[in-house]
Amino acid sequence: MNFHKILLSILSILFILLNLNAHSRDYIIVQSTTSIANTGLLDLLSSKFEKQTGIKVRPIAVGTGNAISNAKRGDGDVLMVHSKKDELKFISDGFGVKRHKLMYNNFIIVGPKDDPAKISQETDIKNIMKKISHSNQKFISRDDNSGTHIKENALWKLANINLFDNRKYIKTGTSMANTLNVASEMNAYTLSDKGTWIAFKNKNNLKILFEGGEEMHNEYGIIAINPQKFPHVEYDKSKEFIEWLITGAGKDVINNFTYNGEKLFFTN
Amino acid sequence: MLTFEKIQSAIFITLYVSIFSTIISFIFSMFFGYILAIYKFKLKKSIVIFLSSMTSIPPVCAGLLVYLLISRSGPLGWMEILYSPLAMILAQIVITFPIMITLIIKNIETDYPIYKEELLSYGASKKDIIFLLISNKLNIYITVILVGFGRAISEYGAAAIVGGSIDHFTRNMTATIALETSKGNVSLGIILGAILISLTLIISIILNTLKND
Numbered sequence: 001m002n003f004h005k006i007l008l009s010i011l012s013i014l015f016i017l018l019n020l021n022a023h024s025r026d027y028i029i030v031q032s033t034t035s036i037a038n039t040g041l042l043d044l045l046s047s048k049f050e051k052q053t054g055i056k057v058r059p060i061a062v063g064t065g066n067a068i069s070n071a072k073r074g075d076g077d078v079l080m081v082h083s084k085k086d087e088l089k090f091i092s093d094g095f096g097v098k099r100h101k102l103m104y105n106n107f108i109i110v111g112p113k114d115d116p117a118k119i120s121q122e123t124d125i126k127n128i129m130k131k132i133s134h135s136n137q138k139f140i141s142r143d144d145n146s147g148t149h150i151k152e153n154a155l156w157k158l159a160n161i162n163l164f165d166n167r168k169y170i171k172t173g174t175s176m177a178n179t180l181n182v183a184s185e186m187n188a189y190t191l192s193d194k195g196t197w198i199a200f201k202n203k204n205n206l207k208i209l210f211e212g213g214e215e216m217h218n219e220y221g222i223i224a225i226n227p228q229k230f231p232h233v234e235y236d237k238s239k240e241f242i243e244w245l246i247t248g249a250g251k252d253v254i255n256n257f258t259y260n261g262e263k264l265f266f267t268n
Numbered sequence: 269m270l271t272f273e274k275i276q277s278a279i280f281i282t283l284y285v286s287i288f289s290t291i292i293s294f295i296f297s298m299f300f301g302y303i304l305a306i307y308k309f310k311l312k313k314s315i316v317i318f319l320s321s322m323t324s325i326p327p328v329c330a331g332l333l334v335y336l337l338i339s340r341s342g343p344l345g346w347m348e349i350l351y352s353p354l355a356m357i358l359a360q361i362v363i364t365f366p367i368m369i370t371l372i373i374k375n376i377e378t379d380y381p382i383y384k385e386e387l388l389s390y391g392a393s394k395k396d397i398i399f400l401l402i403s404n405k406l407n408i409y410i411t412v413i414l415v416g417f418g419r420a421i422s423e424y425g426a427a428a429i430v431g432g433s434i435d436h437f438t439r440n441m442t443a444t445i446a447l448e449t450s451k452g453n454v455s456l457g458i459i460l461g462a463i464l465i466s467l468t469l470i471i472s473i474i475l476n477t478l479k480n481d
Contacts, residue, residue: 029351029432038451043435058351060432074340075350178450202452230340232348 027056028237031068031076033147034175036220037061039199039264041257042080048253049244055237063175065145071095074230077238079223082147082193087221096223097235100246103254103265104219107151108197109210110180111137111189119189120209128210129159136168138188142179143171151218152191158215180206193218195264220265222246274435275444275460279467282440285353285427286420289360293368293416294409296361301372302398306380316373322366330362331429338430353438356427363423364416371412379405407479414475421468441467 036042037059046057060070064081071079072095079096081087090096109119109128117135119128132139133156142149156163163169170188172179176196183190184204194211210216222242227235244250251267258264304316338344338355349355383397392400402409424442431438433447441464449457 025348038447046435058432058434058437060351060434070339073342074345175450177452181450181452184452200452202454232340 025234025237026054027058028077028234028241029075030057030059030078030080030241031071032059032061032080033064033067033082033220034061034177035082035148035193035196036080038175038177039195039257039259041195041254041265044257045245045250045253049241049250052249053240053244055240057241063142063144063146064150071225074225074232077225077233077235078241079225080220082218082220083150084219084221086150087223091223094229095226097226099221099223100242101268102220102222102245103267104217105194105265106211107148107216107218108192108194108208109189110183110192110197110206111209112187113205113207115209117189122210123213125155125210125213125215126159129155129161132189133159133161138168138170138186140179140183140186140188140190141169141171142176142191143173144175146176147218148176148191148193155191155215198262198264199259275463277436278439278441278444278460279463281353281356281438282421282442282464283467285356285360285431285440286417289357289364289420290413290417292357293361293364293420294413297365297369297372297412298402298409301369302376304369305373305376306394316370319366319373320370323370325363325366326425327359327363327423327427328425328429331359331426334359334362334426334430350430351432351434351438353431355430356438356440359426359430360420360423363426364420367419368412368416371415372409375405375408376401410475410479414472417471418468421464 030042032042038061042057042059042061046059050056060067060076062070064083064086067076067079067081068086068090070076071090072093079087079090080102084099087096087099091099109132111117111119117131117137119131122128122131141152153163170182170186172182176192177200179190180192180197180200181202182188184202184206187205189209197208222245224235224238224242225233227233241250245254246267254265254267255263304312334355335350336342338347338350338358340350349358379401380397383401387397387400422442424446427438427440428443428446431440431443433439433443439447441460445457445460445464448460
């Protein structure tokens with residue numbers, strides 16, 4: 001019967017394909033938060049880095065929580081997220097080598113232009129969170145364990161508000177841009193990182209109502225995954241990438257990166 | 269910015285992954301479909317029922333299943349195929365295989381006894397009967413391929429999880445549509461959707477011309 005031959009040839013093709021992957025890789029996998037990827041910065045950094053060093057960068061754009069859990073399974077060489085507490089825990093658990101400050105911008109509160117909850121006069125984030133929770137306006141939450149969602153929870157805690165479990169509090173469970181889409185359609189308030197907001201195209205009736213202050217600082221960290229924990233990682237290439245980003249030419253790429261003339265990320 | 273070149277690469281990845289997954293699924297379902305339809309053995313009924321229930325497996329579940337298998341901490345992690353087109357092909361096989369094999373089994377189960385009765389009396393071997401079944405029922409197999417291919421090319425979730433949606437490498441059309449729509453580029457998403465539908469239309473026309481009426 002020919003079936004055996006066909007089956008054997010398929011298996012051998014698969015085997016050859018697998019063997020091609022078996023030796024040292026010429027690429028690194030970066031587990032990244034969506035805000036760096038969706039704005040287009042990561043694509044730009046990847047192509048520039050590849051041109052200069054020949055090392056390919058394959059970015060996986062997921063939320064911070066998802067990126068960390070993927071990295072903990074060993075699925076990646078570099079972690080690029082924005083939740084300092086979780087990043088430090090990642091390292092103390094032995095998964096990462098060292099946390100480097102990559103860049104920063106800030107979190108913002110966006111909402112309807114006419115601001116029915118009257119938060120734009122406030123200067124203290126605590127009062128803003130209180131006002132939103134006491135008004136009858138909707139608030140859209142990421143609810144996906146991303147860096148922005150972790151920040152949102154911290155802000156509710158700071159304002160001493162128990163997450164109001166009612167119709168005004170809407171959980172999307174998706175990316176920042178998608179959550180902004182929902183906020184835009186429902187004319188509601190939400191917390192966003194500034195990079196995603198600037199690159200977002202469906203703003204409709206939304207605008208920035210609050211930004212600035214220490215509480216709204218949004219810092220991105222970068223960590224090489226520990227080769228002692230996962231021997232398969234390309235540690236030398238990861239280290240080269242990180243150094244290129246924080247001290248080398250990558251830093252200039254970040255500083256010169258604009259979207260419609262607006263600067264999205266700043267380096268230290 | 270989404271350039272023409274990016275759309276081109278998304279189309280190429282979509283076709284590459286979906287065509288390969290459909291072909292591999294088809295070969296496997298022919299092989300195992302014939303065995304399951306013709307031979308009688310223990311657990312046969314349970315396997316057939318299990319396979320037909322798997323026809324409605326949600327793509328995200330298939331993706332998650334394959335992800336857990338080929339993740340570095342999973343049993344097949346040593347293969348290093350996570351976040352590659354090969355991983356996407358595997359995930360799509362999990363989606364398309366049950367539907368294709370179920371259709372094939374149904375078909376052979378009804379046709380094989382008829383062919384067997386007539387042809388065995390003429391001295392034909394089992395091999396000859398299977399060969400005749402395949403060549404005479406070509407139309408049905410083309411339909412099976414089209415159904416499997418349709419499920420593979422239209423799924424979103426499976427290939428996105430295991431492929432990682434890496435630009436120019438594993439980002440297929442459905443992942444591009446989801447990404448652009450989530451970024452607020454709704455109109456672009458619709459254009460990409462139209463391109464995807466046109467693609468499936470062209471492939472469907474080509475395969476339909478192969479049918480012998």
